[in-house]
Amino acid sequence: MTQQAAKEVRKRTLFKKVLHILLKIIAAIVIAILLFVASVYTFNKVSTYSEQKRTEPYGQLVSVDGKQMNVSIQGKGEETVVLLPGYGTAAPALDFKPLITELSPFYKVVVVEPFGYGLSDQTEKERSTANIVSEIHEALQSLHIDRYILMGHSISGIYSLDYVNQYPDEVRAFIGLDSSVPTLKEEQTIDSSVTTPIKWFRNLGFHRIQLKLSTDPYEGLPYDQETKEQIDIFIRKNMYNNTQLNEAEHMNTNFTEAEKLSFPQNLPVLLFVQANNAATDQWVPEHEKQIKDSTHAEMVLMDAGHYLYRSHPQEISEKIKEFTTELK
Structure with a gap:
């Protein structure tokens, strides 16, 4: 070689x-x-x-569209307040607990957990505003709740716009808890190309790692340890579930459709709004526009974050009592 x-x-x-x-x-x-x-x-x-x-059950299950929706009712006041959650709230009836504690001595407080939230079933029905509003109304009707103040956090402000126009004879007033406005929506449209990888991420269990690396959103807030532990369980149960992901896919369309709507002129409206929104300087001006034509409306600016009812329940409750006294 x-x-x-x-x-x-x-x-x-x-x-x-x-x-x-x-x-x-x-x-x-x-x-x-x-x-x-x-x-x-x-x-x-x-x-x-x-x-x-x-998991410790709470509330009561009612039949809606052939499935089970969870509704929590606390307090025995003459006036009824119906609370609707923001997007992705894992266990609304537990999440609203500090505010419920403040309101329940004076009001009958009803928390509706839409499909995909809390203890409610999931659904394959599209998460359009029309479907969500119809389902919430069916739940209230089955409980014979037909005269109430509607209160919504975040995206429930979008659904509530449709709701108060659909059922004007039932809703006595609307109260927004840093509620969303139609003109301020995400620029990016969420579709299956975004949600499909998220489903894989969830199904494989990686959402647990994400949560482990995240800060505790309830730290330092008026929640007892048992409630926090239950909320923690529900966060893992409902995070990125199919119903909520479908709602995310419909979010842009739901916002766009809501742009055609406004609060009925004679409907009393009270808006609690964070004074300094880090994402946009139009948060306060757009809320002001929402109520400019209302005959009985008020906006309360708060030095708080988006979940202002968690940190300022007593202040919110006192203002609600003052506001609702004027309705009588």
Whole structure:
């Protein structure tokens, strides 16, 4: 064998060794990734099963469109307040607890948990405003609740615009808890190309890691430890579920359709609004526009975050009592 040929043989041998080592490294990495994914998936399944056994039911289930919707009723006041949650609130009846505690001595407080929230079933029905509003109304009708003040947080402000126009003889007033306005919506449209990877992320259990790395949104707020533990369970139960993801896909359309709507001129409206919204300087002006033609409307600016009812329940309750006294 010539010297040149010997060099070529050594090169090929070295190349095969390097390739073999690289393939082993790649295989080891793939196996490690698969083992990690399998561990996360298994841990999620075991934890979910354990959490289901520790879930403490609350409220009552009512039949709506062939499914079960959870409704919590507390207090025995003559005036009824119906509370609707913001998007993605894991357990609305527990999340609203500080405000309910303040209101229930004076009002009958009804928290409706739409499909996909709290203890309510999920649904395959499209999450259009029309469907959501119809379902909430059906739940209230089944409980013979037909005269009330409607109060909504965040995106429920969009649904409530439709609701108060659909059922003007039932809604005595609307109260917004930093409620969304139709003119301020996300620029990006969410569709299946966004939600499909999120479903995989959730189904494999990676949402638990996300939550583990996130800060506690209830830290330092007036929630007892038992309530916080239950909310924590419901966050893991309902986070990124199919019903809520479908609602996200309809969000842009629901906002656009709401642009055609306004509060009835004679409907009393009280808006609690955060004074300094970090995302836009139009938050306060757009809320002002919403009530400019109302004959009985008021806006209360608050030095608080978006979930202002968590941090300022007493202040909100006192103002609501003052506002509703004027309705009588």
